[in-house]
Amino acid sequence: MLMKPISDTVISASGLGLTFETNDGPVHALSDVDLAIGKGEFVSFIGPSGCGKTTFLRVIADLEQPTFGTISVNGMTPEEARRSRAYGYVFQAAALYPWRTIERNVALPLEIMGYSREERKARIARTLDLVNLAGFEKKYPWQLSGGMQQRASIARALAFDADLLLMDEPFGALDEIVRDHLNEQLLRLWARTNKTICFVTHSIPEAVYLSTKIVVMSPRPGRVTDVIESTLPAERPLDIRETPEFLAIAARVREGLRAGHSYE
């Protein structure tokens, strides 16, 4: 494995740990995580519930503070990165504001960040086009299907040109057919925008299909048990999932989960 030069590292964590104090004693959500994520990578975090994958994403986003170790995002602390609006975050639920139309939902971060009216208009058109939602600008969220709502929330995260996209099980609540379709679109979008994507999932095929790097995690304490560099080509049609190469990587992911006692 080639080491990437330091300037290309977007996220680097070393000895990272996070312990929640609860009434039943401390919960080790993350323990001793060392990880480097390079620019333009598509990294999936996979593991069972409680393995700390979402917590790690929230630490990157400065939504949680680590108790041990260090982490840098774009060479800054997570807080500085958040203040400089370094990332877009896509949550498990679309979290669109029901009183805003789709275009005004996408406009929300742009309004907060002080973009001009013309700039907002241009960016809304561009990002809605990117997620294939052109023509739905004036619709309210409840008028859209779950998959379309989640695409709108991705458009919202893309609208302000952050180079880093953090996605927390964005397709977890959708059915498999819609999910396949959105996975394909997400890969295409990633190829067009050249963003760095951190993607949390609990689906092995999804992780293998999307990623250039798969981080396998295990619970109690939440930790990284394996980091797999994908050998799949950049161009990935959906039926790549039946190739031996794909199945080999999936097997290694499963192996990593088993090694971390995730199946017990």
Add this chain to the structure above:
Amino acid sequence: MSAIAVPGGAIGRSGIWARASGGTAVPVLIVVLAILAVWYLAAIWLNAPWQLQIFARGEGDWTWVDFLAGTMSQDRPLLPAPHQVAVELWNSVVGQNVTSRRSLVYHAWITLSATLLGFVMGTVLGILLAVLIVHNRAMDRSLMPWIIASQTIPILAIAPMVVVVLASIGMTGLVPKALISTYLSFFPVVVGMVKGFRSPDTIQLDLMRTYHASQGQTFWKLRFPSALPYLFTSMKVGVAASLVGAIVGELPTGAAGGLGSRLLAGSYYGQTVQIWSALLMAAALSAMLILAIGTVQRIVLARTGARP
């Protein structure tokens, strides 16, 4: 077999009935008729002793018809019959110049102006307090118990003091009454808006944090729009409380006008018909105010994408 024969004819016959009973008209009408029936029976029953005394003092015979008619047409009945109140309402609303002190519209306007002023002040105060409570832990802990305690004091005890104290420093008329309205109407708004401002999901608040949004931006773009449905609901409760406050505020001032003074004057002189018509006027005012808020609510929520 009727089960087979019915469909064609039944649809034609039941069409109008189905349409009428599908709406709210029929249930409301039935309730109104029931209330009127009970009211008439109560009027006969309550006014009967006095009517019997009149007959006992008078000469000659009386029939049951005379008796029933008598219980419904006394000058100062214990409980006036609905039609007596209706006639009084008609005479004092339509039959008088609206600037006349004999006009119920004149008195209703005095009460309404105090109600509206107090309601606006109460709503603004309620929203401001809710903003403080939501944004400041110390305020949450220190203010909320006092706000709740304020509503445990009977308004009838506090209203005369407010009126008398304010009169002694030269404030009379509209403002003291409006302050009593404010006192009653800010409470539902505080409680509703604290809940409303706290109604956004964690995920929606996290989203604002990822944008590094300021507290003001989070308030105007997330908390306030989330709280709008709560605002209208608490305003409906608040406006009814405001009207009660204005009427209670008018009781100590006696002759100064308003539905409250009309009630008081009515009870001084035993004018029960006048009391009841003022009461009905107050109920109608309250209904109108709540309808108005409901209309604004529908318009605002429709404009903010509420599911029809």
